[in-house]
Every structure is written in C-alpha cells, then in structure tokens.
Amino acid sequence: MKTAKPNNRRNFLLAASLGTAGAAAGLTVARKPVEKAEGSTTDAQPSGYHASEHILKYYKTTEV
Amino acid sequence: MSVAEAARVAVHRALPPEETARADFYALIARLLHSPPDNALLANVASAPALPADGDARLATAWQRLVDASSAMDADAAAEEYELLFGGVGKARVSIYAGFYAAAASEHPRVRLQTDMAALGLARPDQVTEPEDHFAALFDVMRILVAGGAGRSPATLAEQRRFYAGYVEPSAARFLAAVGSAPEANYYRHVAALAAAFTALESESFQLD
Numbered sequence: 690m691k692t693a694k695p696n697n698r699r700n701f702l703l704a705a706s707l708g709t710a711g712a713a714a715g716l717t718v719a720r721k722p723v724e725k726a727e728g729s730t731t732d733a734q735p736s737g738y739h740a741s742e743h744i745l746k747y748y749k750t751t752e753v
Numbered sequence: 754m755s756v757a758e759a760a761r762v763a764v765h766r767a768l769p770p771e772e773t774a775r776a777d778f779y780a781l782i783a784r785l786l787h788s789p790p791d792n793a794l795l796a797n798v799a800s801a802p803a804l805p806a807d808g809d810a811r812l813a814t815a816w817q818r819l820v821d822a823s824s825a826m827d828a829d830a831a832a833e834e835y836e837l838l839f840g841g842v843g844k845a846r847v848s849i850y851a852g853f854y855a856a857a858a859s860e861h862p863r864v865r866l867q868t869d870m871a872a873l874g875l876a877r878p879d880q881v882t883e884p885e886d887h888f889a890a891l892f893d894v895m896r897i898l899v900a901g902g903a904g905r906s907p908a909t910l911a912e913q914r915r916f917y918a919g920y921v922e923p924s925a926a927r928f929l930a931a932v933g934s935a936p937e938a939n940y941y942r943h944v945a946a947l948a949a950a951f952t953a954l955e956s957e958s959f960q961l962d
Contacts, residue, residue, distance in 0.1 A: 695961075696961060697961060697962070698910075698958050698959075698961035698962060699769070699771060701957070701958050701961055702771040702774075702775070702954070702958055703771055704808065704809075705808050705809035705812065705954050705958075706804050706805045706807070706808020706809060706812070706813065707770075707771040707774040707775060707808075707809075707954070708769075708770045708771045708774065
C-alpha cells in the first residue's frame with residue numbers, strides 16, 4: 690500500500706530525510722570548527738550550526 | 754539585574770534538525786558556487802555519510818554522486834573547471850547570475866533584490882564586488898534566513914518563502930540545468946544535481962504549511 694504524501698511541511702521535510710540529512714551535509718561544512726573569525730557571527734548561532742574555516746572565510750566576504 | 758540588562762538577554766531556541774539540514778545544504782551549495790572547493794572541503798564531502806535510503810531518492814542519489822565525485826576530484830582540477838564554467842566576465846560558459854535567467858522585466862531584478870535584502874537587514878559588504886544576484890549570494894541569504902546569522906535571527910517561514918519565490922525559484926532551475934548540460938561540467942554537474950534536488954524539495958515544501 691502506498692503511503693500518503695505528508696501535507697504538513699515539517700513532516701514532508703522529515704520524510705525526505707532532511708531531519709537526518711544535516712548529519713551528512715552539516716559535516717562537510719562543520720567538521721573542523723575554528724575560532725570565531727573577527728566580525729563573524731556564524732559560530733554564535735544557537736542552532737547547532739557551525740562553520741568550518743573555509744566557509745567562515747566565505748561568510749566574511751558576504752555578511753554585513 | 755537592571756531592566757536594561759534584562760533586555761539584552763536573548764532567548765535562543767535550537768533549530769529543529771530539518772531546518773538545520775536546510776541551512777547546511779544552503780551553506781554547502783553557496784560555498785561551492787562562490788568558489789571551487791579546496792582539498793579540505795573535497796575531503797570532507799568525500800567522507801560524508803550517505804543519506805537514508807528511505808528519504809527523498811533524488812536527493813540521496815545526487816548526494817552520493819557528489820560524495821563519490823569529491824573523492825576523485827582534486828582542488829586544482831576543480832578550480833580549472835570552475836573557471837571554465839563561471840569565470841571571465843562575458844566569457845563564462847554558464848552565467849552564475851540570476852538576472853541572466855530572469856524574464857524580461859521593467860527593472861533588473863538586482864534593483865529589487867537590493868531593496869528586499871535591505872528590508873531583511875542584509876546588504877552586500879563594501880569589499881564584495883560581486884553583484885547581489887550571484888547564486889552563491891542568493892543561497893547564502895537563504896542560509897541566513899533559515900539559520901540566522903549576519904546579526905539577525907532566523908526569518909519567519911513567510912519571509913523565507915517570499916525571498917525564495919522572488920529570487921531563487923524563478924531562475925535556479927534554468928541555471929542548474931545549464932550547469933548540468935555544459936560540456937565543461939564534470940564535478941559541477943554533480944553540484945548542480947544536488948542543488949536541483951534540494952531546491953525541488955524546497956519548492957514543494959514551501960507550498961505546505
């Protein structure tokens with residue numbers, strides 16, 4: 690029997706495996722947390738999201 | 754504690770895992786579109802775990818192919834490919850600017866984009882010369898709207914939806930298809946496939962409440 694497609698956004702994202710996909714995608718940008726770069730706010734986020742050195746360099750060029 | 758001190762105490766709530774994942778995908782795609790991967794990033798992607806098989810098949814397949822490609826790629830080859838695809842003003846094989854793919858309008862989308870970014874508390878820093886409609890910038894704005902950053906909290910879902918529908922959705926599919934079909938694309942064919950799978954999920958999820 691085919692499972693009905695979720696009609697709730699969160700359930701839809703979870704069913705698409707985005708609840709666990711962060712463990713894969715997140716590792717690529719967060720495997721080596723570094724000290725907070727000057728002027729960067731990225732490592733102060735409460736979300737559990739961290740930035741690695743190369744992504745911090747990128748953020749420094751794009752953030753306000 | 755004074756009232757003034759109390760007012761400075763911020764209450765931070767952890768993002769749900771699916772929102773963290775969205776931010777991570779936006780961050781990774783933005784990074785790969787901003788500049789070619791260095792060896793450290795290639796190694797990180799190459800050793801990343803597979804996505805669950807019971808989730809979105811298109812995303813899981815695209816992810817695994819990028820993981821596999823990352824293990825076979827080196828930074829020099831990636832840099833050469835990036836330059837061939839996106840480098841050189843007026844000579845790029847594929848335009849990396851959303852305005853190129855926008856339908857004819859009375860004003861260039863960049864003008865509207867600057868205004869809308871300002872309303873979200875975001876702007877291009879003075880030292881950045883790339884226009885705001887660079888796809889790396891658009892994906893990074895989405896990353897900030899999802900996870901917070903650049904001095905602001907995560908945006909509401911309505912704000913995220915509005916920015917995505919206004920600037921990412923109208924042009925990303927054509928851009929990613931152009932990358933995927935470019936003869937010069939090798940590693941970036943897989944980047945484009947991952948981004949296309951992810952944005953397809955985003956487009957569908959934004960239709961839901």
